[in-house]
Amino acid sequence: MKNNIQILHMILTGGKIIEEIKNGNITILPFCVDQINPNSYNYRLGKSIKVFDKFNGDKAVFKSIIIPTKGYVLKPCQMYLANTKEIIGSSKYAMSLIGRSSIGRYGLFLQVSANLGHTTSIHKWTLEIVATKSIKVYSGMIIGQVSFWKNFGSFKKYEGKYGSINYPGESFTPLLPSKLYDINRK
């Protein structure tokens, strides 16, 4: 019965996140206790941002920009990549990384669809950003929140190619639709 109750519990509270950082089961670096929410942690935007520029053959080319002190304006319907200032991960829990509501209220997509973070991946997360309105962003601003979820079942270590990337990392999948079609057929 006790075991069943443990399984029932699912998303970590802010207090539990702090406890598990102390136990070494969650990594958030740098960590600031003021950024703890009732059931998530507020993370900050890193120093640089990449904007999709053009295709060079099959390869999508992104331009890298250091966000100036006066901020950088994201334009609507452009695809940007950035990264979290913090190294975020967990050896024990799965994660969901999203934007904060104050940013969503301005129409900023943060994580276009892949919010799920795998257990054992620990790094600066790449942020997939699309703005619906022109909006200025600042380096180091609190931009999103990450929550931690209990696993059910044993797990194998994440060995994916994105797990150790600490910069705004482009997709390893070629972007051209024709190419995607080929990959999907294989």
Add this chain to the structure above:
Amino acid sequence: MILTGNKIIKEVRNNKIDIFPFNKKRATTNSYDLSLGNKIIRYRKGIIDPRKKVLYDEIIIPKEGLVLQSGEFILGHSEERIGSDFYVPIIHGKSGTARMGLFVHVTADLIDIGSHGVTTFQLYATLPVRIYPGMLIAQVSFWVPFGDIILYKGKYQNSIGPQVSQIYKNFL
């Protein structure tokens, strides 16, 4: 884990979940359906700067509905006040809404424990779509937390109607 609709009904009766007005017919298998309130917010043209207050207009959706153009972003709100001091709510679109290409939030689906109020929808249309006051547009699910609970005391507590971003307060 995730509460069933029947459990949501029970926990509303036990005062562990706050949904008002509440109609048990709107409980689904794993969630509760939320209807669209009649007020929306549209930001004025220009560049949004999170460090400053922004200009916006409040509009009442007429009975005959309001058409959102593709690419348009507005804020709406649920008619219902929702919240819980015991469970974590997560907002989702109804599949019927999403199949029209309408986002009900663009990123922040997770609600803090202890946050009570009407929820603000971040409505983004990818196709022209007509929205009506009172239409069932979204759903809320409830999840069991792990660890000691500290309740939300943030800036959007007790929201009535759609709430614009108050992120500028973080820069004061």
